[in-house]
Amino acid sequence: MKWHGPLRAKVIWISTMRVCVLGAGVIGLTTAWELAERGYDVTILERRREPAAEASFANGAQLSYAFVAPLACPETLHKLPALMLAAGAPIRIRPTYDPEFIRWGLRFLSACNDRMVTETTRAQLALSALSRSVMADLVEGEELSFGLRTVGKIVLHRSRRSFDAGRLQVERQARLQGSSNQQVLTPSQCLELEPALNLSSDEIAGAIYTPSEQVGDCRLFCQELALRLQQRSNVLWALGTHVRRLITRDNRVCAIETSQGVFDTNLVVLTLGAAAAQFARKSGFRLPVYPMKGYSITARFAHKAASLRHSVTDFEQKIVYAPLKENREEVARVAGIADLVGFDGAIDRRRLAGMTRQAAKLLNLDLESDVRPWAGLRPATPDSRPIIGWSPIRNLFLNTGHGALGWTLACGSARQTVQMITGEQLSVNPGWFALERSA
Numbered sequence: 001m002k003w004h005g006p007l008r009a010k011v012i013w014i015s016t017m018r019v020c021v022l023g024a025g026v027i028g029l030t031t032a033w034e035l036a037e038r039g040y041d042v043t044i045l046e047r048r049r050e051p052a053a054e055a056s057f058a059n060g061a062q063l064s065y066a067f068v069a070p071l072a073c074p075e076t077l078h079k080l081p082a083l084m085l086a087a088g089a090p091i092r093i094r095p096t097y098d099p100e101f102i103r104w105g106l107r108f109l110s111a112c113n114d115r116m117v118t119e120t121t122r123a124q125l126a127l128s129a130l131s132r133s134v135m136a137d138l139v140e141g142e143e144l145s146f147g148l149r150t151v152g153k154i155v156l157h158r159s160r161r162s163f164d165a166g167r168l169q170v171e172r173q174a175r176l177q178g179s180s181n182q183q184v185l186t187p188s189q190c191l192e193l194e195p196a197l198n199l200s201s202d203e204i205a206g207a208i209y210t211p212s213e214q215v216g217d218c219r220l221f222c223q224e225l226a227l228r229l230q231q232r233s234n235v236l237w238a239l240g241t242h243v244r245r246l247i248t249r250d251n252r253v254c255a256i257e258t259s260q261g262v263f264d265t266n267l268v269v270l271t272l273g274a275a276a277a278q279f280a281r282k283s284g285f286r287l288p289v290y291p292m293k294g295y296s297i298t299a300r301f302a303h304k305a306a307s308l309r310h311s312v313t314d315f316e317q318k319i320v321y322a323p324l325k326e327n328r329e330e331v332a333r334v335a336g337i338a339d340l341v342g343f344d345g346a347i348d349r350r351r352l353a354g355m356t357r358q359a360a361k362l363l364n365l366d367l368e369s370d371v372r373p374w375a376g377l378r379p380a381t382p383d384s385r386p387i388i389g390w391s392p393i394r395n396l397f398l399n400t401g402h403g404a405l406g407w408t409l410a411c412g413s414a415r416q417t418v419q420m421i422t423g424e425q426l427s428v429n430p431g432w433f434a435l436e437r438s439a
């Protein structure tokens, strides 16, 4: 699929082709890969001692190419007070006078309308289709092994209202794509399809099933890709390197000041995840990216209990369940919660316990031994779309703000980034993801 719109990518001519990628999460690694493949000399600067140590570490494991609807929608607006106030609510907001958060919140509220939901769905579907095909080529070409499986995804709706909204979204996507492989299931069809669910048919209103959805371990994917990057002569690693600031001249970055010294560069790609906005502010411009904290646990199934066959989303609880294989054993990755509590990445035991309780109701999990808890900060934008495009600084490119879909959209975002940098024909309309959106 190619996009033939009026906007063309800005072409940057680089004499030495030295590019610095800031951050080695899934977005930085896929970007570095695409750049290295085109022959650029790439330096990866990462503050942690290993790649994928932050948001890409133990996420929900879903390659959720068909479930791209934004969090900002009329339904969320309607439920927001209940979502925030109920004990164990899936969303929590810590009140703050932080102007960045207030600005972000106002943009979020103004995105809660049908027109924006349609625009975002259209944009995300295009990017996720690109991602899927780039990922498939990468997996095959490089023989990456990270537990990738096409298991299909079931989205459970507990209330009639939510189910109706889910069906409307299926129709919207079918209209936008011209076809659909999503199926609407009755409660009994859903429970027949996924016997591991501890539910009776009167506890759900219905479900949406997409057979083509995939799961896998994002951290393993990152490690595999990092290994391939280490084998390349045109990639330099600077792990344990904290990027402090950009050194600019005539509105161009000429060098980067870090904890390990100064790196010269011709071109910079910013892939700093949840830290992107703070870094942008230091560099003199604003990014609408705010940390949205989420949690996961990885647990075994109880002895003799049925393990999960599909990936499952409990829509109203905002919890996702993925079947993963670890050392030939089936485990469940359970992820959820969306807390706007600033940059505090610590595990709040009560929040984790609430999610774990919900998980234990839905699946027969062994919660007595070897449960691995984790928390990470999603780099969230108000409209849920990533920012892929040029910054106000001439040779600084942005690929960040992927929110709840960073792994799903990583390969497509990296391809779009490199197409824009090199001036190739673009696969996706760049206006949809520009810092100043045209939508």
Ligand SMILES: Cc1cc2nc3c(=O)[nH]c(=O)nc-3n(C[C@H](O)[C@H](O)[C@H](O)COP(=O)(O)OP(=O)(O)OC[C@H]3O[C@@H](n4cnc5c(N)ncnc54)[C@H](O)[C@@H]3O)c2cc1C
Binding pocket: 022, 023, 024, 025, 026, 027, 028, 045, 046, 047, 048, 051, 052, 053, 054, 055, 056, 057, 058, 059, 060, 061, 062, 063, 064, 241, 242, 243, 244, 271, 272, 273, 274, 275, 279, 292, 293, 294, 295, 296, 320, 335, 336, 375, 376, 377, 378, 379, 400, 401, 402, 403, 404, 405, 406, 407, 408, 409
């Ligand atoms: C609970 C949870 C569940 C999720 N589930 C899914 C899912 O099922 N499917 C999906 O597609 N997505 C999911 N996501 C979203 C996805 O994990 C993220 O969108 C993605 O990991 C973001 O990648 P990133 O590379 O932008 O950020 P990160 O992985 O956070 O990478 C940014 C990197 O920048 C580095 N960095 C920051 N500041 C500096 C600095 N000053 N100097 C040097 N380095 C710096 C950090 O150390 C980090 O390594 C989930 C997220 C969470 C939290």
